Amino acid sequence: MVKAHIAPSILACDFTQLGSQCQHAHSSGADWLHLDVMDGHFVPNISLGFPVIQSLRNLIPKGSGVFFDCHMMVSNPEQWVEDLGKIKVDQFTFHYESTKDPLALIELIKKNGMKVGVALKPKTSAEVVDALGDLVDMVLVMTVEPGFGGQSFMPEMMPKVEYIRNKFNHLNLQVDGGVGLGTIDAAADAGANVIVAGTAIFNAEDQEKVINVLKQKVNDNLKKRGLLTE
Numbered sequence: 617m618v619k620a621h622i623a624p625s626i627l628a629c630d631f632t633q634l635g636s637q638c639q640h641a642h643s644s645g646a647d648w649l650h651l652d653v654m655d656g657h658f659v660p661n662i663s664l665g666f667p668v669i670q671s672l673r674n675l676i677p678k679g680s681g682v683f684f685d686c687h688m689m690v691s692n693p694e695q696w697v698e699d700l701g702k703i704k705v706d707q708f709t710f711h712y713e714s715t716k717d718p719l720a721l722i723e724l725i726k727k728n729g730m731k732v733g734v735a736l737k738p739k740t741s742a743e744v745v746d747a748l749g750d751l752v753d754m755v756l757v758m759t760v761e762p763g764f765g766g767q768s769f770m771p772e773m774m775p776k777v778e779y780i781r782n783k784f785n786h787l788n789l790q791v792d793g794g795v796g797l798g799t800i801d802a803a804a805d806a807g808a809n810v811i812v813a814g815t816a817i818f819n820a821e822d823q824e825k826v827i828n829v830l831k832q833k834v835n836d837n838l839k840k841r842g843l844l845t846e
């Protein structure tokens with residue numbers, strides 16, 4: 617069953633307060649944490665890597681109800697699968713554009729005990745998912761060019777979300793970039809159920825309220841589609 621998951625992007629945290637800000641997001645209702653790994657090569661920015669993710673996983677262990685959703689904006693993602701599996705992240709999302717052999721990479725990620733996500737940059741067409749949708753746990757449709765937080769949402773990505781939702785009804789479908797109270801309607805209506813939000817959550821005065829609104833809008837749309845029955 618697909619349902620709403622809210623995934624605060626830690627890129628918008630104050631990194632001196634990373635642990636407590638993640639714990640606060642969780643206690644405010646977020647059940648996922650979106651961990652943006654950037655290598656300065658696949659995208660023109662460097663963010664964080666294993667020591668930071670490992671520390672966070674120690675603080676918020678597997679089994680605590682927080683799903684570690686690693687978004688790998690890196691060239692050669694194959695290189696990092698084993699290490700991320702060892703530190704027990706829940707999901708490894710690679711960029712379709714970053715690998716020559718998505719099928720082998722999907723197998724490798726599964727073999728290392730993680731769920732698999734595949735991410736599409738804005739210029740990558742939704743049709744690439746036709747051959748992969750039954751093999752992965754999640755598709756991420758980028759709603760900004762990857763690399764930086766705080767950019768504007770691209771509504772022109774919504775037909776892509778709709779196309780994937782209509783083909784793969786029960787897949788987790790994530791949107792990432794510029795999603796917040798002003799843009800959630802478009803994303804939810806198109807069929808997204810996993811909402812990444814950095815600025816909109818970490819800059820909010822009342823995080824719980826923002827998370828509840830995002831979740832509610834997604835669940836309302838899933839009910840309309842007959843995908844959420846509870």
Ligand SMILES: O=C(CO)[C@@H](O)[C@H](O)COP(=O)(O)O
Nearest residue numbers: 762763764765766794814815
């Ligand atoms: O992956 C990325 C950017 O590359 C995103 O996760 C952003 O970091 C989301 O930030 P906001 O647009 O929500 O502030």
